[in-house]
Structure formats: C-alpha cells, structure tokens
Amino acid sequence: MRLTLFSDYAIRVLIYAAAADGRLVTIEEIANAYGISRSHLMKVVNSLTKAGYLKGVRGRSGGVTLAMPGSEINLGAVVRATEPDFALVECFTRENRCAISGCCRLPNILNEALGAFVATLDRYALSDITLHPADFRDGRLPSAVRGPDFPPAAATRRGDDAA
C-alpha cells in the first residue's frame, strides 16, 4: 500500500513553500532542494495551484507561494486532492469484474479502514509539519527509513501467528 509519488511530491512542495514563509520559490529551486525531476514537479505545482493551495506570480522573478496560511491547509484534504483514487481493491474501480462484489462484506471493512486513515490526516495541517529553511540545506544525507511503523497484529485472534 503506497501513496502515489504525486502525493508525496505535493506534500514536499507544500512543506518547501511553507518554509519559504511568503518568499516566491521556483520549481527549479524546489527540484534542487529535493534532488527530484523538474518536469515531475511542474505537474505537481500546477495541480496544487489549481486546487488553491499555491498561487503563482509570473515573470522573471516569479514563482509560487502558499495561497493561504499553513494552518488552513489540511493534510487530509491535500491527499484527497492529489491521490487519483483510493481504489484499495478491484471493486473500488469502475473496471470491477469481481464475481462476488454484489454480496461481499469486505468493501465495508476496507471503507472503514480507509476512513480511519483519512480521518487521521484530517487532524493535521501543513503548519503542524512546517520546517525551517535551514532544514533544506544542501548535502544533507537522508536518514534511515522512517516507516512503516504500526502496531503488530492483534493478539486477541490467532492472526498474530502469521506475521
């Protein structure tokens, strides 16, 4: 289970723009800060602008900046806007051909789990994860893996034998 790279980059762009604190930043600057492709970022920035999270200023000294305070940019809403779908399983897609989707009880459970996932993100805003410009200094080496980190399988049922 993964978010798309598009969502990953969208959040990184917002984190960068938040750290710039009103200063206009260019796509090139963001691409250099993260060491990622400029063309990928172009689409991400366009999408964030369209969604109303960024506003752009054209011209030689142009760039983008947050269109609203970071405290008003809800992380759940960002991920809802950037993920193409939350099609956890086939019957969540329009191409569904699963023979039991009329009677299966799994979708209700997956929708409940998805709701819990998104509801968690809904409790946070961009301002909760804003960094200082110095955090983006060149040459910083990535640290160790940061996740996934979630509780082991429930011990109340024998599911915990399977991990």
Place this chain on the structure above:
Amino acid sequence: MRLTLFSDYAIRVLIYAAAADGRLVTIEEIANAYGISRSHLMKVVNSLTKAGYLKGVRGRSGGVTLAMPGSEINLGAVVRATEPDFALVECFTRENRCAISGCCRLPNILNEALGAFVATLDRYALSDITLHPADFRDGRLPSAVRGPDFPPAAATRRGDDAA
C-alpha cells in the same frame, strides 16, 4: 492508494476457501469462480499456505482448505502478511533519498494514519466476511463500484475547500 492485487486475490482465496467449509478446493476452481489467472493464484495460494492460513492435500483429488477456523484468521494479519510493504512515501523505503527525512514530521503522521488503517482491519476476522457457496454462482454480474467511501475533508479547517 491501493492494496496490491496480491492482497486482493489473497483475501478472495480465503473467502472462497471459507465458503467451501472444509471441502478441498483447487486453484483452477478458484480461478474459474473469480475469472482470474491461474498462475497469479498459484503464487497467492503458495504464500497463504506458507503463512499457515491454508493447508494443501496433494494428489488427483487434492486441493487446499483453511488451516484454521475463519474466526481465527485476522484480516489485519492477512494484509500484513500479503502486502510487500506499506511504503506510503519514499522515506518509508530503503531507497530513500528525500533531503528532509531527518527532520520531517510527516512520517509520524503517516505512521499514525497507517496504524489506524491496520487497527481497523485487526478488528475483523475472515468469519465476519464469509459467504455462502451460492454467492459464487456462475454468470453473476459485478455490481457497481463499492468504494472508496470515506468522510469528506474535515470542515474545521479550510481543507474542505479543496475537494
């Protein structure tokens, strides 16, 4: 955000085996019931057998059956066993190159959301979603899309403007 097809098929195999209620079922039978590839299912069944959810009987009239009661097969544990990773974003992978992963506060929030997702699945067992053999009858047409279905963006912050 999607589960892998492997997890999707794994749960379908378990649902089918549970409906068979102790009768040995073959990969071919499951493949026909769902209209999916036999070779895909082979790997899924092997993995579920290895994880202790299915047991196989070799020979001409062989097949597989649940290795334990459906009430003891925890859905959260199944998904933990079948998903290759829960690498929501780049810094959850060993290939992480994100420049801010040392100081970024997003991973904690994503881990919390992931925990909420998996904890929901942990509350259910295969027996909660078991079907009747008649539910697999040939020719059933898939119903409409079953998800995703989760609450709209939180209204407490302006994130709800972005949906």
